[in-house]
Amino acid sequence: MSELPVHAPAVSTRATAAGLTAQEVLTAAGAKDSAVARVDGVLVDLTSVVAQDAVVEQVPYASPDGLAVLRHSAAHVLAQAVQELFPGTLLGIGPPIKDGFYYDFLPAQPFTPEDLSLIEKKMSDITRQRQRFSRRVVSERDAKAELGHEKFKLELIALKGSAPEESVEVGGTELTIYDNLVGTETVWSDLCRGPHLPTTRDIPAFKIMRSAAAYWRGDQANEQLQRIYGTAWASKDDLKEHLRLIEEAEKRDHRRLGVELDLFSFPDEIGSGLVVFHPKGGVIKREMEDYVRRRHLEEGFDYVGTPHIAKEGLFHTSGHLPYFADGMFPPMVMEGSDYYLKAMNCPMHNLIYRSRGRSYRELPLRYFEFGSVYRNEPSGVIHGLTRVRGFAQDDSHSYCTKEQAPDEVKHLLTFILGLLKDFGLDDFYLELSTRDDSKPDKFVGTNEDWVTATAVLEQCARDTGLELVPDPGGAAFYGPKISVQARDAIGRTWQMSTVQYDFNQPRGFELEYQAADGSRQQPVMIHAAKFGSIERFIGVLTEHYAGAFPAWLSPVQVVMIPVHSDYDGYLWEVAAQLKASGVRVEVDDSDDRMQKKIRNAQKLKVPFMLIAGGEDVEAGAVSFRFRDGTQDNGIPVADAVARIVEAVLSRA
RNA sequence: GCCGGCUUGGCGCAGCGGUAGCGCAACGCUCUUGUAAAGCGUAGGUCGUCGGUUCGAUCCCGACAGCCGGCUCCA
Structure with missing residues (x-):
């Protein structure tokens, strides 16, 4: 951000004699404001003596x-x-x-x-x-x-x-x-x-x-x-x-805005890292989920549902317990079995896949749900909505043949980037997390499978044209992953989506499909979380928008403010029209004066204030005040309703 | 989990060894005429929890919980 101000190009010159310091050479060339010098490409102190004919460059403080x-x-x-x-x-x-x-x-x-x-x-x-x-x-x-x-x-x-x-x-x-x-x-x-x-x-x-x-x-x-x-x-x-x-x-910190805008809280009585959404936060969550569910259906995913707990054996089959036990809540015992809160949804989706025989004609088979998972995060890492112990992943698993895997990964990446853009995030880079070859005990599967899977992900990542950053050793135990890092409005980056290539769980669960030649084959599965977690995404969006959500996500889209209480009735009539069009509208008929009502709505970052007094009533109109303080007065009611509905539908 | 700091009414803050105040919010009344705070009044706190020191603890000490800043880890 402020790291790269525009400056005059740095002076570059040659030492004309032996025995001069970098400072002397630069001063002779008229260069002031040098922190150090670059001599033949190497940063050195200004006091260092440079060889004759060496190329000496100025290194400005602000570079x-x-x-x-x-x-x-x-x-x-x-x-x-x-x-x-x-x-x-x-x-x-x-x-x-x-x-x-x-x-x-x-x-x-x-x-x-x-x-x-x-x-x-x-x-x-x-x-x-x-x-x-x-x-x-x-x-x-x-x-x-x-x-x-x-x-x-x-x-x-x-x-x-x-x-x-x-x-x-x-x-x-x-x-x-x-x-x-x-x-x-x-x-x-x-x-x-x-x-x-x-x-x-x-x-x-x-x-x-x-x-x-x-x-x-x-x-x-x-x-x-x-x-x-x-x-x-x-x-x-x-x-x-x-x-x-x-x-x-600090002003856009989602933890602070969560309180100020009455979106969510973390009651001590429930436990650290466990969030409750209040009605206003619930609106944002529901709008997001509705949209994301619809998009998944459009992209060929089937919506499924699974429970929050399962017996221990399932997580042995998936391989999670040996590798991930520390990350899970301790088990509860019932009827002689140990039950675990799930920390991931894939094992349960695998069971849906395995519930009957599968044909190659069904593939790729895509399961999606908002899966609630619980992870035993160390106490010191819990942070607002971005690091919690219970959260919902918009989780999907695509089962496909090895040959289909590259196309499916591409499909997922395109889908994910489009979805993030729909929520106003449009500055990304990718990270490719791979196996750490020096720690074979942390990863399962053959070297050959890892190489194949990593190559597929790397190629798909490169095909997006986005910057790709390596993350050696960052892979899951069952396979490599691509993660999408998004930059928010003030330039901070957040890890959001992940796409993981998994050849291990299909083996562990003995997943099969019958191929065209009648043989039984093992599919690969591609894990994908689009937002990563709903909770984190809401936290990131809150900071990205500084609490001023676009109209379609705003908990309250319109607040109606009478100039005097005489006009309450008129505003209720307008509000009824807005409600009929699906707009979330409130009429502020409290005892506060108009100025106070405007202030209150402004602090809640409501996108549209509709104000009406005698002039508006006479004209059958209302007056807009927008979040940025600008106004648009005397708009006929029907036009005002149309404008608001259009703003919501366009997700502007 | 590790290190340090913090925890006082819904929120933001004072106070400090002799059992607590302020602003906003809430509630009531009187107000309300054009784009960011009308006035008056009322109510609300076993000062995070448990233990210890003390004649006496919100204040000092300890443990625990939660939060904050980092480290490590991660969606």
Whole structure:
């Protein structure tokens, strides 16, 4: 979003003599505002000496590389501030990230909010001192000696060369340490690849955001460190704009809007991660479901229904219990059997398939339902509607021959993308989740089947023309998957739909069809959730629209407001006409004054307010006020009704 | 699940070792004339739950539950 402002093209020039610094070369070429330089394609400090004839490019602060460097430099200042305030605190890593940076620490005590204010102040002190970042190449041996007390840094040095991913600390062919100099005195040092800004004073704008815990090197089995997040920008204005965007995002948080618009809640008495939809949220849910069900029928799916629980054996047959038991609610015992709440619908659909013999003529056979599933999500991951313990998937399973599989996957992808567009989402990319070959115990099936299935999905994904991002190791235990990631109105991405290619469950359930030659063959099944989960989708839509749903989804489509209570009766008559056309309309005949009624309807983000006073009554008209505050006055009632009905039908 | 923070009427917030206030919403009355807040009054809380410390706990301590921010995980 704000990461890529329009700027003059970066200056690119050549070093005309030996012994010049990148800064000197760029200044001679008239380039100001450089965070670092790119010399022959490599980012280096402005203070580094460049070879004669080297190509030296300016890297502006506001460029992606420039931002990464200034954020990384800010991370260094953070680490320095922490170690000065809390001596003995060990350092983890401190990379730049989207919008900012973080640094991981192992302090004696976790940081308090007061600590964070102190740290931010200390950082300001350090930046004011204009400390110079000075690069020094060290041998591995010297680095180990110098950093002997920093056990995490030692681990990074040991990983150098063996780690597949390069980090901001080590990488490339040599180890470097950056010293912070005041005059000629070194006041602080850190193992770092660089490059950095020339001085701490060159960090244009930063702010400490929050602290949180994080596992060392992202592994739950490792020690937990304290991470401090900050944000940093190329100018104070950029920082202000970033903070404003955060505020905007908070305003459209679906958890907040859920309360304000009376859509849903999460009663403690029911349990964590279990939602109840209130009548207004129920309208949105019903409209969505009705539309999605209709579209499935149009696309050749059969609507089916299955229970919420099943005996243990079913989930053994499907293979879920061995691989997914931790993700399921614990069983309940009845009449000597263990019953599980289902965490997925496929096993039950398989039983419908298996209920009688199947012919190749029936394939592809497509079952669809809003299947309620329950998953034992760890308490710490539950989040509003986007991560719950009980939810409905708009789940389908397509049974087809191997030969039909590519076409069926394509069919599903086309269907899904069209459906998401119908709900106002139109910016997507795809993710291809594949098997992790180093963890064979987490996946079932032969290598050959995995290769085939993955190839089919990859080809279909490429055929959409959308960006395709690999997700190694992200596959389900029974097969690879494509997931559709949608970007919302303010650029955040959400995982929505999934399409999974499954050759394992048909084997486990011994699913068969009789082929044209009379032989019995095994079908493959394609799992597909279009919205992923109804609950998550409602949460995402709420944020996408900031609660201002399009008219067809709005819980209340029209609020009628009399200028004076004398006109209540007239509005009730108009409302009756709207109701007769299927419009969800309310008449505000409360004791509030007109202005207050407008305010109330505006806060509820009702798409149409219809206001009427003496002038309208005389003319047989009503006056529109729209959500954006604009008006359209004196519209004949029949026209007004037609306009509203048209807006709803067009799903605008 | 892990780390930290938080939990006071429906919602948003004060308060703080001597058993609680404000605004909005609700309810009642008086109002109502053209596009974002009329006035007055009334009612509503065993301060998340359980235990401990104390003469006395909403306040201090502990456990549990829930929520929030992250990590890990995921539709």
